[in-house]
Amino acid sequence: MIVWPLICRFLLLLKWAGCTIVGCGFALAESGLAAASSGLQAADSGLFNAGQLPVVLKILPLAQSESITDRRISLPSWEQWQRVLLMQDYNTRVVILGTAMLGCAAGVVGCFTLLRKRALMGDALSHATLPGIALAFMTANAMGWQERSLPWLLLGATASGLVGVAAILAIRRLTHLKEDTALGIVLSVFFGCGIAMMGVIQQMQTGHAAGLESFILGKTASMGASDAKLIAAAALIATVVCVLLFKELKLLCFDEGFAGSQGFNVLSLDLVLMATVVLISIVGLQAVGLILMIALLIVPAAAARFWTEKMWEMLLIAAVLGLISGIVGAVASALFPRLPSGAMIVLTCAAFFIISMVFGTGSGVLVRTVRRLRLNRKVVRRHLLRAVFEALESQPNKTTPKGETKPKRTVSFNQILPMRSWSKPQLQRAAELAAREELITQVGEKLRFTRRGRLEAERLTREHRLWELYLITHADIAPSRVDREADRIEHVLEPDVVAELEEMLINTRQLVPESPHLIQANPSSANQNVADAGSGDAGSGDIDREASP
Amino acid sequence: MIGMLGETGWSWQLDGWIVLVAILCAVASALLGCFLVLRRMSMLGDAISHAVLPGLAVAFFISHSRSSLPMFIGAVIVGILTAFFTEWIHRVGRVDKGASMGVVFTSLFALGLVMIVQAADKVDLDAGCVLYGSIELTPLDTMSLLGFEIPRAVITLGIVTVINLAFVLFFYKELKLSSFDPSLATTLGFNASLMHYLLMILVAVTAVASFESVGSVLVVAMFVVPPAAAYLLTNQLGMMLLLSVLLAVSSAFLGHLGAIHVPSWFGFQSTTTSGMMAVAAGAIFLITMLCSPSQGVLVKLIRRQALSLQIIADDVVAVLFRREETEGEEPKSASVTENELIEIIFCGRWSLRLVLRWLDRRDEIRMHDNRVELTEKGRLRAQNLVRSHRLWERYLQDYAGVDPSRVHPQAEKLEHFTDPRLRQQLNSETDAPQIDPHGRPIPDEPDFDSNID
Amino acid sequence: MATPETETASTSPLSIYDLTVAYHRKPVIWDVEFDIPAGSLVGVVGPNGAGKSTLLKAAMDLIPRASGRVSVFGKTYRQNRHRVGYVPQREGVDWDFPVNALDVVTMGLYGKIGWCSPVRPSHRRAAMEALSRVGIAELAKRQISQLSGGQQQRTFLARALVQDADLYLMDEPFAAVDAATEKAVVEILRDMKDDGKTSVVIHHDLQTVPDYFDYVILLNMRVVAHGPVADVFTPENLNKTYGGRLTLLDEVSNAMRRRDRSL
Structure with a gap:
């Protein structure tokens, strides 16, 4: 609920700054204030450095026993809420905007890597940047430059990230190893290499290796204006590339071979895509850390997939989810200083993912389950109505004591039980369902149509027979057109085809049960596979049919 | 070799244990890694080693102790959960396997981070030491077994290696079948998902046991790189297992040597062992990729070149033979110059010269003053x-x-x-x-x- | 049709009753029912998209069904799974997997060997026999990706042979194989039939149906007809299954005439 005012505020900001998110970021960044050092930074610096797991094993023994029991999270005061939500703090503003832009761009890029089935590419690449950073640091050190010159380190990271991409593509092309193996090799070997180099850097007299580590592991809370600027630039480039090459990248993700045959250079397209991933990961790495960057590249895209089948919409949704996660995470950590912002961003993403997976309207679990159940129920209902109808159709007419003939109106369970593979309880359940829909009334073990049920059964039986006939007469094209789940046959087939089929049904002395006044039916035809209809010998020519509208 | 080791300040007391720990870790990982690679789950080791964080935190909350057993159990449980959730999201949500793995391990990691913060907010981080793995320190943490002082890591990893070896040996057939064709496995009465989860449990145990002592880089690398290299060398599963173990052992050994030596070339002391072991594994993979007899990139290239040279050689003798045919009565006298050959065969001058020298050495042609003639042997070939x-x-x-x-x-x-x-x-x-x-x-x-x- | 618990249903190798498979997206099959006589060679034919593969998969519980009952030798598929051998389409396999043809065939025996016990030479001999039965014994040591399409298909068939099931379900074993393989596969199918095995084979080439099979199921989203080839494989039924593709039907009737002459 804290999200909405924030979004409004954010949108206002957008308007104010120009038109794009990126423009906004620049506007803020250029407002000239010096780099940050605020309460926020103090709040979760250090903790944030835990970008790699094994750290923890070392943390725990160090933890002081008082702090274990002290798990209170003090609720922020109203002023704090106000300050954060209205982004009164310059630093809060920078952090929130930075993470929001990052989430947005990562969501867009992530969609493509996800659909290219390379979701873990971001994982491999962000690990692969380490040797580049270390090497850049070492050369800078050797040359006597200022060791932590940001552009130089980023250049190193980019270069080694790209070498990693090249290595992955080379392994894929030159050997029979699969994608995941190529990723795993590059990830572990490059990271190992980087760690070995860091081991050397630690021995350098002049090196400030500790500073370098925080650079690698991320420092969300202390994100400064220059960082935000960088993120904004990278986000802009990545988004523009993805939008300009939307068509080509879509084709690449969908059908690599076809893209190649259409004259697109698959390799260079792949490289462009991977380069945007490298770009985003690198700016993200130093902003939010390794793992969290990977999460931003994967989770919003994977969550967006549950909502839509359209690529554009997926990009949009992923961008919005990434954006909201960035904002919510940053806000949460600003309000509760004990929650690390990077982790909060990922957890927000994860929450979105779970919600999307369950409730997603496109292919969410719930939707799919409901669809499946509904379909099954529809099939059962159709079977029941048709079975009752056909049983009635085949029954001899009842002769009343007065000598009149009257069509029988009820059908017993025993009559329709053998017609399908249902057990008695299943049949009972189907009948109850139909009764609830007021299609059938049940007395004891006898079933009887309501008026509505009779009409519905007629409609279903008619459609069934028409479909059967359609399959026979148009067998060559039928499988691609038959749609039993369509509401009405007329929605799928042209009216003249339907008319022709009906004609044919009548001519082959099969009934098109259209009217409630069917008097007599061919006793043999109802129970037989109606596929026999086309062979022309179904009836013996003595069927009366009262045609009525 | 051993003498050489002695020269460089190699001490069996220290380096011997380090290499042994690394070898145990490498073997344990490589054995399972073969099946991970074949099942397209190479990234699982990485995922698990990141994801166990909340397990550690919960274990800490519950036990309030720093002893490693509860931590180990907590980590393994979460490791297994990672594999389980990955599979579950993949199946139920129909998400691509890589993506579902990414979602699971990053979320668990973040969750763990938040929990850890609640547990200990005044943390003095020594990120560097842990990232690089503390394999160098393993010989110092010993316990006594049967009167010997043995590093604790050797014992844990030794047990894990034995378990993994037994698992692979006993279930070799089942692992092979369920990796190749899970549906057939199920038809034949082997529960494919049971095998899957058994494998996942062991992967989690191995990952946790290894990175506790040697850092996560090494175990992640050993899960993937040696099996991948072995996969390029053979097309027999048994052979692949054997080779991957051998390659893993050699990369552990070479990695440690490299960690001691390589930095000294640049005037530094030794560097992180586990990092160098991953690099050594990578180097071995690269060599394999280039030089594998069946798959090697270089080998394929050379073979193609050799074939094209052989074809040129064939063409040279055939040209001479045809010319002898057409030039009438004294056929033996036909000869051509190099330039003529180049025009007829459309080949490069250098490859032609190479071929001519080769043919000359095999005594199939004679060369004098730039003209080429067939010998009797060459004529037969032609x-x-x-x-x-x-x-x-x-x-x-x-x-x-x-x-x-x-x-x-x-x-x-x-x-x-x-x-x-x-x-x-x-x-x-x-x-x-x-x-x-x-x-x-x-x-x-x-x-x-x-x-x- | 109204009596599901007839004798044939309980003893038939594969008896399908009232099978409906509904997808949100296609394909769909409905009201499929048939019994297969034991020891027969059954062809399942129908146009593309008619649900042939869906039928086999639904029979093996690989996809959920909306209604219907499948019995294999009178029990459910799960109970009698060991008596069923499935030969999948070739696409679904990782051909780079480090196993050779002999290994793949030996896998068919794993069920008999049981948990944890190793493969013995006798098993390998049995696998080798199966390989030579399908005519590729000399390729036993080849890695499977180095086999041609036809040889891969033969390997699968050999695996099914050693499995020693009583009912075989084969998804297009003749797709994209050379003529020699097709001939060899048919020979083996006939041998299997002589051994009393039942095979259900999805088939595409109408011309060869009368030559290969003795029982046929014509499927086009529902069963058009099923029965002995001589009774069922008629131009009218084919017309109902395939529609008015006359050239094709002409070819088939030619093929049938050829067969009549040869009888």
């Missing part, structure tokens, strides 16, 4: 070739119904791949013709045994 060529022309035109204008280029290709047996077969299938479709005589099969292919 005779075979021309015979193959003309038989093929005959066969293609009369029996395969190829258009007469196209038989020559096709025969040109086929002649290089025709051995005496195939030629014999061709001869009998075409009823031993005497002339080719262009009216030229088909030379007889030379009757000598020192055949040159």
